[in-house]
Amino acid sequence: MTPKRKRRNTSTRRADLANEIAEAIRLRLFRPGEWLRQIDLEERFQATRFDVRRALDELAVRKTIEHVPNRGYRVAEIDLKTYGEILAIRVMLETAAAESAAARIDGAGIARLDALAAQFSAAVLTGSRTEQSEINRAFHQLMYSFCGNAVLQETIWALRDRGRGSQITVWSSHEALLASDREHHAMMAALRAGDAAGLAALVARHVTKGAVPAARPAEPAAAPKLSA
Amino acid sequence: MTPKRKRRNTSTRRADLANEIAEAIRLRLFRPGEWLRQIDLEERFQATRFDVRRALDELAVRKTIEHVPNRGYRVAEIDLKTYGEILAIRVMLETAAAESAAARIDGAGIARLDALAAQFSAAVLTGSRTEQSEINRAFHQLMYSFCGNAVLQETIWALRDRGRGSQITVWSSHEALLASDREHHAMMAALRAGDAAGLAALVARHVTKGAVPAARPAEPAAAPKLSA
DNA sequence: GGTAAAAATATTGGCGCCAATTATGTTGCA
DNA sequence: TGCAACATAATTGGCGCCAATATTTTTACC
Numbered sequence: 001m002t003p004k005r006k007r008r009n010t011s012t013r014r015a016d017l018a019n020e021i022a023e024a025i026r027l028r029l030f031r032p033g034e035w036l037r038q039i040d041l042e043e044r045f046q047a048t049r050f051d052v053r054r055a056l057d058e059l060a061v062r063k064t065i066e067h068v069p070n071r072g073y074r075v076a077e078i079d080l081k082t083y084g085e086i087l088a089i090r091v092m093l094e095t096a097a098a099e100s101a102a103a104r105i106d107g108a109g110i111a112r113l114d115a116l117a118a119q120f121s122a123a124v125l126t127g128s129r130t131e132q133s134e135i136n137r138a139f140h141q142l143m144y145s146f147c148g149n150a151v152l153q154e155t156i157w158a159l160r161d162r163g164r165g166s167q168i169t170v171w172s173s174h175e176a177l178l179a180s181d182r183e184h185h186a187m188m189a190a191l192r193a194g195d196a197a198g199l200a201a202l203v204a205r206h207v208t209k210g211a212v213p214a215a216r217p218a219e220p221a222a223a224p225k226l227s228a
Numbered sequence: 229m230t231p232k233r234k235r236r237n238t239s240t241r242r243a244d245l246a247n248e249i250a251e252a253i254r255l256r257l258f259r260p261g262e263w264l265r266q267i268d269l270e271e272r273f274q275a276t277r278f279d280v281r282r283a284l285d286e287l288a289v290r291k292t293i294e295h296v297p298n299r300g301y302r303v304a305e306i307d308l309k310t311y312g313e314i315l316a317i318r319v320m321l322e323t324a325a326a327e328s329a330a331a332r333i334d335g336a337g338i339a340r341l342d343a344l345a346a347q348f349s350a351a352v353l354t355g356s357r358t359e360q361s362e363i364n365r366a367f368h369q370l371m372y373s374f375c376g377n378a379v380l381q382e383t384i385w386a387l388r389d390r391g392r393g394s395q396i397t398v399w400s401s402h403e404a405l406l407a408s409d410r411e412h413h414a415m416m417a418a419l420r421a422g423d424a425a426g427l428a429a430l431v432a433r434h435v436t437k438g439a440v441p442a443a444r445p446a447e448p449a450a451a452p453k454l455s456a
Numbered sequence: 457g458g459t460a461a462a463a464a465t466a467t468t469g470g471c472g473c474c475a476a477t478t479a480t481g482t483t484g485c486a
Numbered sequence: 487t488g489c490a491a492c493a494t495a496a497t498t499g500g501c502g503c504c505a506a507t508a509t510t511t512t513t514a515c516c
Contacts, residue, residue, distance in 0.1 A: 037330060037466095037467075038467075038468070038469095039466095039467080046468075048500080048501070049501085049502090050499095050500065050501055050502090051500090052471080054285065057282065058285070058289050059284060059288070061289045061290065062289065066275050069468090069469090069507095070467090070468060070506080070507050071467090071468080071507090072468065075463090080376070085377045085378060085379040085380060086379055088377060088380070089321070089377070089380055089383060092321065092324055093317070093319055093321075096320055104260060106489075147485095148308070149313045149316060149317070150313060150315055151310060151313040151317060151387075151390075152313060152316070152317055155317060155383065155387075159379075159383075162379075164476080206245065218500065265496095265497075266497075266498070267497080274471080275469070277471085277472090278469095278470065278471055278472090279470090280498080281498090297477095297498090297499090298476080298477050298478065298497090298498060298499080299478075299497090299498080300497075300498065324509095377513095451467090451500095
């Protein structure tokens, strides 16, 4: 097994490695609390130790992982309080982004979003959990991309990524998954009708209800409070 | 000039250096667009080159500075569009934080805030611009600290720091400075009355009006829009 | 056999060296 | 003098080495 490409462009490598690792964490290839050994990452991503360390540092700043001196880096585990805090902020930002998107999206955009909603519907039946997750991500990403505020989008995705390392089952049951799917189509209807307020309300519920603590899946979704 | 302390605790050094540099940028010791030469930073902060590079990397991730490969790092210059986008988000988050703080602050907290408001009033008359700025920062920091949402606070301050590298005069005139001072005291009145909605409205105006483009200082503050 | 000390192993992380790149200064030529 | 090509200096940044620290295994002793 000779190293296929020990060193490639070197400038793109550096920048993307952090995102590659972040994606692996999103896909649950590394679980919350798990240690990320530098040697393993070197091999898995065919990168130099130096680049690995840089990427880990970046992810630590982004709070995706946690750094323990002389122990290493591990996927961040966030407690329920912090998770609730993140949700509260997400509700504010995502409703705002959706409202703005409703006012700015055009026909072509709606068509593309529709396609993703349909893809999700299909994935609910046949796809894997990670497939569903990625399509869901793409749907919301595309929707918020019409809000016209790049910083707002960055902030939203930073928060979503940060909330990942929690003991939360995003779709705690198949019914929850179906509910998400229905809500996507309801959002599309609101978008087509130009009903910004309605869309915002849907998004608020979607964000809050989509993620239920794994321990108590039947808990009714509380009204979004600012503190957990 | 012998180096007083070339290496100190080494673990705190690393973590704090980024914040020290960030503070220097806040205080305008480095101006937007200015290059941060690693050798200079080494000497000024008595740190090793390695630590300097780490700190610069961190600030680049935080978007406080910008990295140009093979050129180095420079204080980020943000355009008016991005600045507007940041303001729009800040209005959302800071009004929410203020509203929550109003419901949770106690008498002792109000007293401490009052002290800072008084300090600001004094600094308006006698203090330097950076003094005013730091006291103002402390005032808002303390106020938001009562909101009960740590992530929200982090997010707010990340955005405030990020908006710093713009061609904006925060207090474009002495009148603007006086207005800020008056608004601080108005906020205190709202807090004492437990008027969360009133406080939120004040904060929204404060955030939006406090920062006026230097080029057109007389422009009336527009209603907060989501996109710039 | 169980526990504690000690050795061996594994992993992280500080740091210096120097190649690559860019900026600056100088020379030669029209 | 103005411009371009070249030489020189300054600066960044990749990377390997190995010391410091943590973890596991072995050994020794009760």
